[in-house]
Amino acid sequence: MEPKIGVYVCHCGSNIAGIVDVEKVAEFAKTLPAVVVARDYKFMCSDPGQDLIKNDIREKGVNRVVVASCSPQMHEPTFRRAVQEAGLNPYYFEMANIREHCSWVTENPKEATEKAKALVSAAVRRVFYHQPLESKEMPVHPATMVVGGGIAGIQAALEIANSGHKVYLVEREPSIGGHMMQLDKTFPTLDCSACILTPKMSMVGAHPDIELLTYSEVDYVSGYVGNFRVKIRKKARYVDDTKCNGCGTCMTKCPVKVDSEFDERLSKRKAIYTPFAQAVPNVTVIDREHCTYFLKGKCRACEKFCERNAVDFQQEDQILDIEVGNIILTTGYQLFDPTPLKEYGYGRLDNVITSLEFERMVNSAGPTTGHILLKNGQEPKSIALIHCVGSRDEKYHTYCSRVCCMYAMKFAHLLKEHVHGAEVYEFYIDIRSFGKGYEEFYNRVQREGTVFFRGRPGEVTDVALTPEEKGKLIVQFEDTLVGKQRRLPVEMVVLCSGLEAHKDALDVAHTFNISIGKDHFFTEKHPKLDPVATMTDGIFIAGCCQGPKDIPDTVAQASAAAARVLALIDKGKVEIEADTAFIDEAKCSGCRVCNLLCPYSAITFIEKDKVSRVNEALCKGCGTCVAGCPSGAITHRHFTNEQINAELEGILV
């Protein structure tokens, strides 16, 4: 079949045509070898645009297509489909990127037009050598793994399991619940956080289709969309979860007291513990680092008093090997530690606390049973809430953390409710109350008498300049709406820290082979149109691991991720790209260099034949093996030497 090439130059409105002389480029394309038709059109991706291609294939016998338009990221599938619908193999198509690579980055129209011509010429010469390829279909394993048992993970797991599909929910901590479990009330409706979360937690614990793996971490992930293999490390709990009924006797008998992580170190827990009373699963765990038996070789009080013989000091980490079709990451956030902001005195001045410490304090199940207390046990009469600590700040995090304004105003409300006659001051830069019912909540807090000062405080100090400042914390700030520097003595300062990515987010990204932004939040496939997918097919993200967000947004994202997974499970199969590598076994010397180079473990050595072979389902078409093979035995389909040389020639001619 002699190649007959059709070239279509897209205006993309004025995106391309505003700089590039598209008519000239189309005229130029007509002069290129084997080109039988060249056109320019306003929007090639539109239906009439695609029809131009289809008609030329049917009527003019075009059998190779080049579209000069945008990046292949978005519309390569569109045009491949159009080509296929007209009866051609979809790989008889090539895209020249004259938008991102040309019109958007070139200012001079003449130079841009020349560059567009070169790119079109390269694509035309390349498409001449294209081969028909067939993409393959692989089955999708119906099980799903959800990593992270906060509200996002719980929501996603329940959505999927409720449709009758198996879910593995992996959580690093001894119980699911996440940060939401630590919170007292939720803005703007003031529902009790635990009251709306614990029913969902018990549903997870009791669900027949959810296998809950707490105190567990993902060690290794291999495979591809539809067919992942995962190694999960179930850390030794030293308590048999099949025997323990959570009676709590061991906790009362344990002599060791340790700062409670769940209570932000405001209370003590034991060395054998559950993080909080409503833990799911209600199974204790021994903290090896603090347990007297592990440190000194004796004690075993918990073992002695356990009526069900559940304590097992011999337990070891277990590695579980599971197969899943899709993975949802809901690994959450950590609170910004305000210690580096020396001017606010966290860790140096008493009664300067973080927002999570305040959440625990104001929670009736918390360390102070809901009383807001100073270090000396008194109730504070005046409280300053400082916004934007660690956020909107080039030295720490440049982003707005989204939730702090709202939780700070929730604190103001709770303070008015818990402390009679409390004077509450909010120090803000801008109030961001963007959600449904949020502005109304702001209004409500204003009505309740909270004083709003617009100004980021310069410092918090205990150095008094006047008698009334004595023994107080003094917030020094500019009331920017008045234009005067002021010093305001208060008894307690709450630093409303932002949310930041987990410190080990980078490791998680490496384990799951997904991309990560400069602030270490996971990167979504498309910020607007594909917000829960990642660049790795079959791996989805939801909740604060993608960026700071509040509970409603987190839950919506988790449900969205679950819907994406269910769609794949329902379809039952995935299409695997056809541009994989293959090895010419006659040329292969069996050196195995490629086996080690392949980042996807897709190449194995066949002992019997003394050659290496590519597993096409695993191959991602990265081309590493092709470049590495010392015998030149590996060819990358759709990126053959012939095609690449022709493309280079097209650019250079």
Added chain:
Amino acid sequence: METKLKPDFLNEVASIPACDKINECIQCGVCSGSCTTAEHWEYPPRKIIAMIRAGMKDEVLNSSSIWYCVSCYLCTARCPRDIKPANIMHALEAIALKENYKPPTKTTTMYRSFARSIEQNGRIYEFGFMLEYFLKTNPFAALKMLPMAFSLLTHKRMPLLPKAVEGRHELNRMFRNIATGGYR
């Protein structure tokens, strides 16, 4: 007093290398909240930046505010947008002198006397420098300084005659080359 706005003032300031981020200020006020001399400022540093943006060139440069900056750099250390307010204040001082604004402050005289002392000796000559300053501002105010001057003299902390450094002509050449020219 209403004066004419000068919209180009923002660009004028923003084009000075150390002030190039002035457009990014979010008016959070941490500079004024941190400022160690804020009580003396007619317009706090945050407001100075807002006024620059508004084009209030005459108000900014006729005011004594910027001259109260003591270069403690707390504003600059704490600014969340890395605006470097202290640099902006000093740049404004230079513009005010170059364009012959007459802010109600003695600091300009102090700076000039200081600069002249450095120029003549290559180092600071306290006695001559203070003498010039008081003669030009208020000679009677010098009387108040007498006890301190006496104490410094007896402790040999303030020589009566200047001592020039070697190579002060080279030093002066360097100053000329830096050529901001603001101090003369």
